[in-house]
Amino acid sequence: MKVTLITGASGGIGKAIAFEFAAKGHHLLLVARNKEKLSTICSELHVKFKIEAHYITADLCDKNSPQFIYEESKRRGLSINILVNNAGKGSSGEFYKNILDSELEIIQLNNASLVALSHYFVKDMIAKKSGYIINIASMIAFIPSPYMAVYAGSKHFLKTFTYSFAEECKPYNVKVMLFSPGLTTSNFMNTKENNNDWGKTLTANSNTQTPEEVANELMIAFGKEKVFHVSGSKNRFFVKMTGLMSQRFIAKTFGKQKRNQMGLK
Known part of the structure; x- marks a missing residue:
């Protein structure tokens, strides 16, 4: 059975993406840590859209999870023709004060596990000369973000990896998109790593979208087979404007602004 695999699917953007694909008749394989939430979502999707919805409980902060997910999907006879690498996490605050293990988990989840999943599943897609991989990044992929240093770095890596990977996949009719x-x-901002004074400062007065709005834009970009898309017209304008500035200037400006907001010199 051909299915769309979505990581981080127990809530937020991942859950909204699952509903969008289900509405288009896609069978699904959802991955997240929370078994109860996954089971409930799969039941709801099956009843509402008459599709097959499967799930695998796994923590992608564990380096062994990508291989387990790949092998388990094979064991169940599920053929992944679309992979949505959505799972991710971040942190806010001064890097030297943050917990090192948590910072390293960001790299494992946002980068290493995503790379591993892509490596496992793209081989099957190349063999069939058909497939689609969608990597969910962030606007932070385009700018330095002091006081979210590791998260920003992880998304910069993801941007460069995805652009490069997409080009390599072209001869095999496998499409890759950075969204x-x-x-x-x-x-996302309610975790112990983000729910602090720095996190609140970083997001104060920010333009926001709902998960449903983001997922809807993703489906439009997917339908157009885009290689790259920024969600939200204001966000697209911001990315264009910051593209005219040096990365060092942006880092200095944002760093000073955030310190002023925190009452620091």
Whole structure:
């Protein structure tokens, strides 16, 4: 059975993406850590859209999870023709004060596990000369972001990796897209790593979209087979404007602004 695999699908953007694909008749394989949420979502999708919805409970902060997901999908006879690498996490605050293990988990989840999943599943897509991989990045992929240093670095890596990877896949009719949302009304900023004074400062007065708005834009970009898309017209304008500035200037400006907001010199 051909299915669309979506990571980080138990809430937020991942869940909204699952509903968009289900509405288009796609069978699904959802991955996240929370078994209860996954089971409930799969049941709802099956009833509402009459599609097959499967799930695998896995923590992609664990380096062994990508191989487990790949092998488990094979064992179940599920053929992944679309892979949506959505799972991700970040942190806010001064890097030297943040917990090192949590910072390293960001790199494992946002980069290493995504690369591993892409490596496992793209081989099958290349063999069939058909497939689509969507990597969910962030507007931060285009700018330095002091006080979210590791998260920003992980998304910069993802941007460069995806552009390069997409070009390599062209001869095999496998399409790869970098999709970059801005700040979204989800639980992303409510984690222990982000729910602090720095996190609140970073997101104050920011333009936001709902997960449903982001997922809807993703489906439009997917339908047009885009290689790159920034979600939200204001976000697209911001990316264009910052593209005219040096990365060092942006880092200095944002760093000073955030320190002023925190009452620091």
